[in-house]
Amino acid sequence: ITFALNGTYLSRYVAAINLGDKQLEYAGQETAFAGYLPHHRLYASLFYDKGGLDAGVTVHYTSQGTEDLFVTKDGEPRKIREWTTVDAIASYTFNFPAPTTQATAAGEVPGLAKDGGKLASQNGGDKNVMPISTAAYNASGWKAWLKGTTITAGVNNIFDLDPPFYAAASENGYDESAFDIKGRFWYVALKKRF
16 A cells, blocks of 8 residues: 655745736735645545555645635635545556476476487486477467556546636636646556567
8 A cells, every 4th residue: 555645835925916016925816927826735645556456546635715806795805715636546457477387296397308208307417408499488368368458447536526716717717727627537548568
């Protein structure tokens, strides 16, 4: 099991928009020049990996803030809501163990032949013994076709949450620099290694 937590905290963002303007604090607020600048962004993930199975969940969090350009009917800065989305992924890789060559009880090794297909001794008593073939053969059947194949399925934004409304973005109603308009997104992938 693997757990990861990544995050950023923007404590200050002081800027003057035009030359000669007074510098203002923009952390946790929208800006006319950089979009919404949230204080917190967190990414937490939990993954499980055993054998060929790999599954995990990732949570994305963007903190709330304010819009000073647009105010509520009470004259207060308009609130930009926090946004939390959850993604999930699962994949399975078919890995079959390679066949092993084992010596027989008498110390003879299958595949080594001398004098018309007889088994040769492993203890070194028989000299100049060559293997019949040095080629490695794959197992036949469905295992041969599936070996090295990975099947993946996942979904982003499981709960299909819309980004928070952002009045300053009059063309689409959300800030592309901080949020993503894509709703729930399913995907499936198939990968084969040869």
